[in-house]
Amino acid sequence: MAFDPDSKLSELLAGGYHLNTRLQALLISRPLDRRGQEEAMAFSQELSRVFVASMSMLNSNAVAPEVRTGNTSGVSTPARISASREEGLIRKEITPSPHKDGYQWRKYGQKKIQNCNFSRYYFKCNRHRRCEAKKKVQQQDGGRGRLPPMFEVTYVNEHTCHELRASDDAAARMVSPWTTSRYHAVAGVVDTARGGDGGGLFDLLPHIIGGGCTEEKVSCLAAVVSGSVPSPPPPSGWPPAPEASASDPGASFVPPAASGRSASVADDGAMMMMMVDDTGFSWDPWWSFCPVEEAAGHQLVTNRNQHHGHMHMDDAGGLADAVWPEHTCGAWRRA
DNA sequence: ACGATTTGACCCTA
DNA sequence: TAGGGTCAAATCGT
Structure with a gap:
């Protein structure tokens, strides 16, 4: 299937706009109790994800897939992002916090990979049974000592949840x-x-x-x-x-x-x-x-x-x- | 009791 | 056939 980055980006941004509309509706509908705050935070996290994905797509339009941008902040922001236009939409991130991406994941496998010191972990989206989004988490070798361990996270398929x-x-x-x-x-x-x-x-x-x-x-x-x-x-x-x-x-x-x-x-x-x-x-x-x-x-x-x-x-x-x-x-x- | 995780077996592909 | 990916029974944690 052909991948049209422009329409995908447009779709992403439209989704972000929709999320923001709903966040606004939530904020004006009633005083926020604890649950309301959690809902608002979830919308906000989702918006952040839309921004990151949008930036990732823009970057992938501007540079070759394997040319990556750096980041040294050490927070959950992906340190490096690359995007593939291959079918199935594979995206890779190098991050110190592979689990903080705003989604719920269920681990379904673990495998010792040849020539890697660490096992690879396999996750599926746990928000909806039929959501086909998956991710693989692989701790990188050499993350020992004083440096925080870094993980390569490979996302496969877009969330449809x-x-x-x-x-x-x-x-x-x-x-x-x-x-x-x-x-x-x-x-x-x-x-x-x-x-x-x-x-x-x-x-x-x-x-x-x-x-x-x-x-x-x-x-x-x-x-x-x-x-x-x-x-x-x-x-x-x-x-x-x-x-x-x-x-x-x-x-x-x-x-x-x-x-x-x-x-x-x-x-x-x-x-x-x-x-x-x-x-x-x-x-x-x-x-x-x-x-x-x-x-x-x-x-x-x-x-x-x-x-x-x-x-x-x-x-x-x-x-x-x-x-x-x-x-x-x-x-x-x-x- | 039930959801989450572990882990060995199996499947698929190069 | 080796290695990566997935399945699913067993086990764990609450």
């Missing part, structure tokens, strides 16, 4: 008519509240999502409905940790903390979240609402090991509107 997350989010709004109408109802309330002083929100939302309406619920709903769910989400803090609602135990608003887990239900049982992807398997958490009657008395099926939460529902296309309730029921078994 942002788009995958966004499409998951979009799919969440296209589920069953029941769900869609509930989304719209919540959206209307949230929009109304945002347009005004927000004072009516706590009065209205309980009629939609049930009693025990907490700020936690409202902010999460607002995030979902307004599309400001971080994409990609920060490494931590989203979904909010269960303890975030500890002050309101009656609400039991506990978002799924990990893949393969069932979600919880609001205290009247009107709302729940679960994790499904378009392959029919349960994976990263995303947010949706579902009539509790379909899930009551059921339990999410999970397996152990890397493929936690494997639960094949059917081959009817995953998240198509009409089959959502069916999928939901297929994903649950009688307790």
Whole structure:
């Protein structure tokens, strides 16, 4: 496939602009609590990454791929950057901090490499199962003594987790008519509240999502409905940790903390979240609402090991509107 | 119990 | 066939 650096750069910058817009929306929407700050920091980190990638692309346009620029700051900024226009988009960095790149990675291999004193480590992006971004980390020989060790990090494939997350989010709004109408109802309330002083929100939302309406619920709903769910989400803090609602135990608003887990239900049982992807398997958490009657008395099926939460529902296309309730029921078994 | 990591085996390619 | 890359069962950590 041909690689067009100009359109890629344009795409990158457009993404950066979009990120900034969302960061601004986050900053003006409400006073920032700790989680808000984490979200803002995640956006900021993502923006930094966009800048670095953009500069990398500009550099690669100006110089031959193997001509690298130096950096002696000793911080997480890549000391040297090179970019390849080969298919698969390979990018190399020499850095003292190979793990601080704003993404979540899962190690999937380690190999002793010939003529290298250190093993090579293999990582995959852990933000979305279908994100094909990978990286290899190889500590360089000669980094001993007083000098900090340096690592060559080879990135393979661009992150697609942002788009995958966004499409998951979009799919969440296209589920069953029941769900869609509930989304719209919540959206209307949230929009109304945002347009005004927000004072009516706590009065209205309980009629939609049930009693025990907490700020936690409202902010999460607002995030979902307004599309400001971080994409990609920060490494931590989203979904909010269960303890975030500890002050309101009656609400039991506990978002799924990990893949393969069932979600919880609001205290009247009107709302729940679960994790499904378009392959029919349960994976990263995303947010949706579902009539509790379909899930009551059921339990999410999970397996152990890397493929936690494997639960094949059917081959009817995953998240198509009409089959959502069916999928939901297929994903649950009688307790 | 479950997510993350380790690590030997296997696969692919030059 | 050797070496690099990936898989996946076993193990670890919380």
